[in-house]
Amino acid sequence: MIVFKVMAQLVTGLVFLSVTFRYSIAADTLNPNQPLRDGQTIVSAKETFALGFFSPGESKHRYVGIWYNKLPGGQTTTVVWVANRSSPLSGTNGSLELNGNDTLTINSLIFLPMPMVALTNPVAQLLDDGNFVIREANSSEFAWQSFDYLTDTLLSGMKFGWELRTGLNRNLTSWRSKDDPSPGSYVLSINLEGIPQVNLWSGSTKKWRSGPWTGIKFSNIEEQPRTYGLRFGSVNNKDEVYYMYNTTGTELVIRVILDQSGMFKKLCVD
Ligand SMILES: *[C@@H]1O[C@H](CO)[C@@H](O)[C@H](O)[C@H]1NC(C)=O
Ligand SMILES: *[C@@H]1O[C@H](CO)[C@@H](O)[C@H](O)[C@H]1NC(C)=O
Numbered sequence: 001m002i003v004f005k006v007m008a009q010l011v012t013g014l015v016f017l018s019v020t021f022r023y024s025i026a027a028d029t030l031n032p033n034q035p036l037r038d039g040q041t042i043v044s045a046k047e048t049f050a051l052g053f054f055s056p057g058e059s060k061h062r063y064v065g066i067w068y069n070k071l072p073g074g075q076t077t078t079v080v081w082v083a084n085r086s087s088p089l090s091g092t093n094g095s096l097e098l099n100g101n102d103t104l105t106i107n108s109l110i111f112l113p114m115p116m117v118a119l120t121n122p123v124a125q126l127l128d129d130g131n132f133v134i135r136e137a138n139s140s141e142f143a144w145q146s147f148d149y150l151t152d153t154l155l156s157g158m159k160f161g162w163e164l165r166t167g168l169n170r171n172l173t174s175w176r177s178k179d180d181p182s183p184g185s186y187v188l189s190i191n192l193e194g195i196p197q198v199n200l201w202s203g204s205t206k207k208w209r210s211g212p213w214t215g216i217k218f219s220n221i222e223e224q225p226r227t228y229g230l231r232f233g234s235v236n237n238k239d240e241v242y243y244m245y246n247t248t249g250t251e252l253v254i255r256v257i258l259d260q261s262g263m264f265k266k267l268c269v270d
């Protein structure tokens, strides 16, 4: 009986230890040449989001992603961003690093376009809205942000659309499957010809169009977003064309995703 109790304590102790190891970086910031290794996470200031390595579904591949930190149960089941969706790692020897060139790398390889500016004191930080940014340590201006590289999920405050000067096209691309975040069949993007509209593409086939923005909603969408306390907005000028929603008016944790079957869905996380 006593042996059993000691064993149980030992097991509990071990479980506790492994949990502490897994979450050993208790900060929201990555400093240069301080790698984040597979098994470690950084967590945003209010603990809303976490960033680290994960394997989706049944996959054995490892990806760097951002997920809701406080959901009960499997946290990485609600991944909202994937850094390198096309080129996963096969082993758990991954390491994410902000190198001396203000550039984020995974095992020394650059995985997305990175800033071309020289920073004196760069830091990479995971913010509470789910944005992962590179900035000068003493500045709040972002040199790079994950919000410019959407995957299948639109979070509150993300710009969905174009930065015209640079040609940056922030569109949503579905995952290939639940186990594979690489680009799937569907893309939701803004078409700039005429009055900007949202189009759903499957390859080169246009599946659906939103109709023009009426100032409150898209003409081809029934639902009234304000019912949920969401605030929708659009910007259309010579520099930018985008849509955005904010969850300012609601306590609900809401995200919008383009799923593997091309459905554009608003999901509540609780
Ligand atoms: C990580 O492990 C894989 C095989 O599991 C190997 O091919 C690769 O070279 C390793 N990478 C590093 C950076 O150690
Ligand atoms: C920084 O960039 C320079 C020039 O492209 C390159 O030679 C150097 O290896 C890079 N440094 C790191 C740490 O990646």
Ligand SMILES: *[C@@H]1O[C@H](CO)[C@@H](O)[C@H](O)[C@H]1NC(C)=O
Pocket: 120, 121, 136, 138, 139
């Ligand atoms: C930030 O730090 C850099 C280099 O240390 C300095 O040149 C710059 O003036 C600082 N900026 C602010 C806003 O303090």
Ligand SMILES: *[C@@H]1O[C@H](CO)[C@@H](O)[C@H](O)[C@H]1NC(C)=O
Pocket: 168, 169, 170, 171, 187, 189, 190, 201
């Ligand atoms: C979606 O964005 C990517 C990256 O900017 C771009 O290469 C692709 O052509 C875009 N697709 C559509 C349908 O807008």
Ligand SMILES: *[C@@H]1O[C@H](CO)[C@@H](O)[C@H](O)[C@H]1NC(C)=O
Pocket: 157, 231, 232, 233, 234, 244, 245, 246
């Ligand atoms: C959403 O919030 C951001 C940051 O507070 C603000 O800049 C933006 O104008 C808001 N957008 C809408 C549509 O309310």
Ligand SMILES: CC(=O)N[C@H]1CO[C@H](CO)[C@@H](O)[C@@H]1O
Pocket: 084, 086, 087, 088, 106, 107, 109, 110, 111, 112
């Ligand atoms: C670290 C890594 O695998 N990087 C790759 C991420 O994806 C881009 C484009 O798909 C590749 O060019 C990188 O080598």
